[in-house]
Amino acid sequence: MEKLYWLDQIKLQDRAKVGDKAFHLSRIIQRGYPVVPGFVVSAEALRQFLENLNSSESLIADLPYSSLHLDVSNWRQLQQVAGRLREEILSASVSQEWVNKIFTAAREWQTSCLIFRPSLSIADSIQPMENVSGLLESVFCHCQQDAIATALKGIWSQIFRARSLLYWRHTGINLQQINLAVLVQPVENAIASGLLKANSSGWEIEATWGLGIAIAQGEVLPDVYYIQNETGIILEQQLGNKMLAYDVNHPSHKIFSQPLADSAFTPEENCLVTYVLQEAQQKQYALQPEYLQQIIGLATQLVAELGKTFTLKWTIASQATYSKLYLTQVTSPQSIIPHVYFIRGLAAAGGRTVANALVTINSQQKPEQIPKGVILVVPKITPDWLPLLQHVVGIITEQGGLTSHAAILARELGIAAVVNATSATSLIQTGERLLLDGDRGEIYRIEGEVRDERDREDGGDKGERGVNTPSSPTLRETKATSPSSPFALPMIATKLLVNLSQSSLIEQVKSLPTDGVGLLRSELMILNILDGQHPQSWILGGRQAQLLERWSEEIMEFARAFAPRPVFYRSLDWRSPDLPSLSNSLQSSEQSMLGERGTFSYLQNSSVFELELKALASVQQSGYNNIHLLLPFVRTVEEFVFCRRKVEEALLTQVTEFELWMMAEVPSVLFLLPEYVKAGVAGISIGTNDLTQLLLGVDREQGQLAKVFNERHPAVMSAIAQLIDMAKTAGIPCSICGQAPVLYPEIIDRLVEWGITSISVEPEAIERTYQAIGRAEQRLILAAARRKLK
Numbered sequence: 033m034e035k036l037y038w039l040d041q042i043k044l045q046d047r048a049k050v051g052d053k054a055f056h057l058s059r060i061i062q063r064g065y066p067v068v069p070g071f072v073v074s075a076e077a078l079r080q081f082l083e084n085l086n087s088s089e090s091l092i093a094d095l096p097y098s099s100l101h102l103d104v105s106n107w108r109q110l111q112q113v114a115g116r117l118r119e120e121i122l123s124a125s126v127s128q129e130w131v132n133k134i135f136t137a138a139r140e141w142q143t144s145c146l147i148f149r150p151s152l153s154i155a156d157s158i159q160p161m162e163n164v165s166g167l168l169e170s171v172f173c174h175c176q177q178d179a180i181a182t183a184l185k186g187i188w189s190q191i192f193r194a195r196s197l198l199y200w201r202h203t204g205i206n207l208q209q210i211n212l213a214v215l216v217q218p219v220e221n222a223i224a225s226g227l228l229k230a231n232s233s234g235w236e237i238e239a240t241w242g243l244g245i246a247i248a249q250g251e252v253l254p255d256v257y258y259i260q261n262e263t264g265i266i267l268e269q270q271l272g273n274k275m276l277a278y279d280v281n282h283p284s285h286k287i288f289s290q291p292l293a294d295s296a297f298t299p300e301e302n303c304l305v306t307y308v309l310q311e312a313q314q315k316q317y318a319l320q321p322e323y324l325q326q327i328i329g330l331a332t333q334l335v336a337e338l339g340k341t342f343t344l345k346w347t348i349a350s351q352a353t354y355s356k357l358y359l360t361q362v363t364s365p366q367s368i369i370p371h372v373y374f375i376r377g378l379a380a381a382g383g384r385t386v387a388n389a390l391v392t393i394n395s396q397q398k399p400e401q402i403p404k405g406v407i408l409v410v411p412k413i414t415p416d417w418l419p420l421l422q423h424v425v426g427i428i429t430e431q432g433g434l435t436s437h438a439a440i441l442a443r444e445l446g447i448a449a450v451v452n453a454t455s456a457t458s459l460i461q462t463g464e465r466l467l468l469d470g471d472r473g474e475i476y477r478i479e480g481e482v483r484d485e486r487d488r489e490d491g492g493d494k495g496e497r498g499v500n501t502p503s504s505p506t507l508r509e510t511k512a513t514s515p516s517s518p519f520a521l522p523m524i525a526t527k528l529l530v531n532l533s534q535s536s537l538i539e540q541v542k543s544l545p546t547d548g549v550g551l552l553r554s555e556l557m558i559l560n561i562l563d564g565q566h567p568q569s570w571i572l573g574g575r576q577a578q579l580l581e582r583w584s585e586e587i588m589e590f591a592r593a594f595a596p597r598p599v600f601y602r603s604l605d606w607r608s609p610d611l612p613s614l615s616n617s618l619q620s621s622e623q624s625m626l627g628e629r630g631t632f633s634y635l636q637n638s639s640v641f642e643l644e645l646k647a648l649a650s651v652q653q654s655g656y657n658n659i660h661l662l663l664p665f666v667r668t669v670e671e672f673v674f675c676r677r678k679v680e681e682a683l684l685t686q687v688t689e690f691e692l693w694m695m696a697e698v699p700s701v702l703f704l705l706p707e708y709v710k711a712g713v714a715g716i717s718i719g720t721n722d723l724t725q726l727l728l729g730v731d732r733e734q735g736q737l738a739k740v741f742n743e744r745h746p747a748v749m750s751a752i753a754q755l756i757d758m759a760k761t762a763g764i765p766c767s768i769c770g771q772a773p774v775l776y777p778e779i780i781d782r783l784v785e786w787g788i789t790s791i792s793v794e795p796e797a798i799e800r801t802y803q804a805i806g807r808a809e810q811r812l813i814l815a816a817a818r819r820k821l822k
């Protein structure tokens with residue numbers, strides 16, 4: 033045995049040496065979660081111990097090389113063999129050097145009681161191991177040298193128990209494949225312990241007084257709490273039947289008063305003692321509310337690490353002066369808890385998904401079809417790829433930024449995306465199983481299967497969305513979890529709108545509690561109808577009438593679905609980095625975020641804008657008065673005036689309800705808003721993406737600048753406050769439709785306080801934005817009431 037492996041230092045490559053239990057705990061402790069400290073006696077130590085067994089028995093002498101193919105049908109013989117093997121092991125001596133090493137390390141904890149926990153992994157196993165829990169048991173012992181040697185042998189010998197031999201035989205596992213390491217940890221007195229089982233339908237917490245073995249041994253009926261996983265709300269709780277509790281036999285620090293005379297564990301043999309609980313304590317819940325909340329908080333964080341399905345074991349360790357919640361066990365159906373990402377990019381669309389990769393090295397060679405449920409890995413996504421994204425469950429691109437069309441569409445569709453992932457197409461192979469973490473911008477390789485029950489139920493070739501985090505559920509989940517009836521929700525005065533572009537999402541989104549569509553992104557919407565051709569090419573090719581018909585129909589779908597709620601259609605704002613593949617037939621434009629975009633481009637050539645206005649007019653003529661126009665990236669008042677005239681010529685203003693709005697995203701609007709209002713602007717919508725980029729001088733498509741692209745920068749927040757204030761003074765509504773409130777819901781408080789009239793967010797963010805608005809408004813009402821009472 034060369035060394036001990038400390039949980040906080042275990043590396044990826046140590047997995048086989050430290051076994052699965054210790055490995056999983058090491059991942060969690062290294063992510064900063066509270067895990068009882070510990071070190072591992074590696075599987076190598078057992079191998080060396082067996083090799084040094086000096087036995088005359090051939091079975092024992094051959095043990096290290098044995099395939100253990102015993103006749104397991106002969107139970108008596110099996111028991112005899114098992115008994116002999118165990119006896120041999122227990123009577124052998126463990127190297128004093130090893131024992132000293134373990135004792136010296138454990139003594140540092142200044143504890144009287146240790147737990148030796150089997151941590152197993154099976155080499156080259158084809159199938160994941162199931163039901164090994166319970167096959168091997170932990171051993172508690174005093175922190176003394178001879179007790180340590182006995183405990184170690186006690187664990188090792190368990191792989192030769194009759195039931196273990198039977199198990200290895202049935203699962204076809206050879207002795208050489210078994211890596212049995214031993215995790216050694218201190219055991220402190222515990223106020224309460226228990227577990228938390230999480231799955232997609234909710235969490236169940238079990239709790240008892242003292243150490244967790246009372247539950248493990250089935251000696252108590254624990255208290256049970258049912259928790260709603262999305263909100264952490266306690267739905268129900270049931271008092272258990274807890275007559276006894278285990279604790280450390282510690283003379284100076286006692287939690288429970290009355291030792292049980294005929295304790296199952298006698299203190300001489302191990303360091304635990306059993307207590308009969310007093311009646312008053314039996315009638316109490318073991319978990320105090322503050323600890324319950326801490327456990328819920330921990331589980332909420334762990335969803336982001338482990339997905340929705342996992343089990344935690346926890347203990348509230350109590351020392352003389354303080355108590356602390358620790359995790360003692362973490363298991364998850366993911367055969368490996370993601371360890372270290374192997375590629376990192378920018379977190380472009382939230383959520384975590386597990387699926388197979390489909391790699392395309394050349395973005396120009398778009399496949400005709402994409403199998404459903406894959407993670408697409410490409411150098412970059414050009415507009416002609418966008419319709420295909422409806423079929424994938426995740427996107428990885430080497431290029432592109434947080435507000436590229438691919439990123440925006442991924443957020444709208446509720447699929448995870450990581451952009452700017454350097455060399456992704458060469459590092460990832462098609463068919464490789466990946467975990468894509470869109471919240472962190474990280475990509476992991478996954479070995480083995482990861483399945484969430486729900487995905488099993490519905491057949492599952494959709495990738496494993498089950499591992500999506502509640503902070504960013506997929507749209508499917510948004511629908512499922514959104515309040516079934518809007519009437520159950522509190523009233524909010526600030527309008528909540530949705531950002532949309534795909535008509536395929538209308539059915540799901542229209543029933544969400546929104547006041548309409550705050551941003552209908554036309555450039556993404558029409559990709560589905562353009563057949564890969566720029567609208568200008570349609571016009572030049574004499575197919576204007578066909579395009580107009582398709583365009584009107586597409587807009588009409590939104591107008592119809594949301595009527596009488598308003599739909600703010602934003603006219604085309606194609607930025608050159610997003611355009612090339614549609615522009616083949618046109619002159620190529622410079623790749624710049626500040627190029628010929630927004631209303632400026634309409635002045636250069638108004639034919640496409642005029643066609644767009646005709647499409648809107650035809651929607652109005654069909655009887656939909658709920659459609660309004662939002663002008664993008666307006667640089668000057670002259671541009672606005674030009675557009676307004678075109679709008680009048682298209683007769684849109686003949687419908688009295690019609691409103692002409694503009695995006696507030698070019699910072700000059702901070703100075704020019706009164707001029708725009710005089711020129712006829714009926715409302716503004718703040719585009720925080722562009723506003724941030726331009727105020728801070730940060731090209732949002734440049735990955736290396738991502739750190740300084742900060743929508744919460746004081747300059748940006750102050751600009752937003754000023755715009756809201758100026759709009760109020762001018763008597764026009766002020767909305768916001770950029771990413772800021774989606775990415776940073778905490779700013780919603782400020783927006784509501786400053787008097788924003790509406791907030792428009794992606795479908796997946798509707799529910800949390802609704803709640804955030806509700807809370808912000810309640811706070812304002814409360815503050816006003818308190819002021820009045822003074």
Ligand SMILES: Nc1ncnc2c1ncn2[C@@H]1O[C@H](COP(=O)(O)OP(=O)(O)OP(=O)(O)O)[C@@H](O)[C@H]1O
Nearest residue numbers: 068149165166170217218219244245345347360361
């Ligand atoms: N260091 C520790 N301090 C206090 N309690 C612990 C510690 N380690 C484990 N426990 C608790 O002791 C009990 C037995 O643990 P053990 O490792 O034997 O099995 P387990 O965690 O139930 O896992 P398995 O699924 O492998 O049986 C559990 O309730 C566990 O939470």
Ligand SMILES: CC(=O)C(=O)O
Nearest residue numbers: 719720721722769770
């Ligand atoms: C929404 C948008 O276009 C922006 O935030 O810039």
